[in-house]
Amino acid sequence: IKNTPRANSSCFFTPSLWLLQEKLGSSNFVSDWSPLHDASIHGRLLTLKKLISQGSDVNLVTTDQVSPLHEACLGGHAACASVLLKHGAKVNGVTVDWHTPLFSACVSGSVACLNLLLQHGASLHPPCDVASPIHEAAKRGHVQCVEILASHGVNIDHNIKHLxxxxxxxxxxxxxxxxxxxxxxxxxxxxxxxxxxxxxxxxxxxxxxxxxxxxxxxxxxxxxxxxxxxxxxxxxxxxxxxxxxxxxxxPLSLMHLCRLSIRRCFGHKQHQKITGLLLPDELKRFLLHV
Missing domain, CATH: 1.25.40.20 (Ankyrin repeat-containing domain)
Structure with a gap:
């Protein structure tokens, strides 16, 4: 019996359970923990490739519906995530806590994983307000993740009642x-x-x-x-x-009021639009708060 590497999990993996899954070959089979999950969260790329070549199901999930792709993104292992996606891993899989692989990437702050998931069609919209990627990135200070999500059109004013x-x-x-x-x-x-x-x-x-x-x-x-x-x-x-x-x-100065008014006119894409204006650099820097 082997303990899972997740500190908050009390699940166990047994060889007999793994052999049963291999025998059934079902993508709906639920395992507490598998070698595939283990390789994914630790970034063991060669082991991961070997397991997949031997027929391991990339969409095998734990009792909490955690997939190997969730684990690869949580560990920030983009190479492992890429291999899993190439072999059919579900990019928008949801755990019992409503976590998607995109949410996991925002937890780890992995820009590489985030970009990879978006390239494979990951949804920007959380399936439930319990786990919002943009909120998680903002909470943890992952600026690049916030920037990438914003540039891809996420609702940056998404208001969640409890957050x-x-x-x-x-x-x-x-x-x-x-x-x-x-x-x-x-x-x-x-x-x-x-x-x-x-x-x-x-x-x-x-x-x-x-x-x-x-x-x-x-x-x-x-x-x-x-x-x-x-x-x-x-x-x-x-x-x-x-x-x-x-x-x-x-009261605010007239100059400050003008800056706020101009930025407000441009809406959510104000930064890009101001950058592209045919204005002196000094004026653009002022409008951009630089």
């Missing part, structure tokens, strides 16, 4: 670079979790960098949450962040 928007999740977890990438891609700066805005999350975490970033992109400092609290009212009294909010209480 909020990807921008809110990034701010809640103090992922400044992900928040910036989302804002550059046209995310709604004031859309958060219910009445709680991303600025509320940034103020609560006392992140001056996030607060400055959000206000520069037009965050409403007067917005009130469900408890009728403004972002600045969530800042500890002695915090320097309170002074920053006071400095930002006045």
């Amino acid at each position: 909020g928007t990807p921008l809110y999740v990034a701010c809640e977890n103090q992922q400044v670079n992900c928040a910036r990438k989302l804002l550059e891609s046209g995310a709604n700066v004031n859309s958060g979790k219910g009445l709680e805005s991303p600025l509320h999350a940034a103020a609560r975490s006392c992140s001056a960098e996030l607060v400055t970033l959000l206000i520069d992109f037009g965050a409403d400092i007067w917005a009130k949450n469900a408890k009728s609290k403004r972002p600045m009212e969530l800042v500890p009294p002695a915090s320097p962040l309170g002074r920053l909010f006071l400095q930002k209480e006045g």
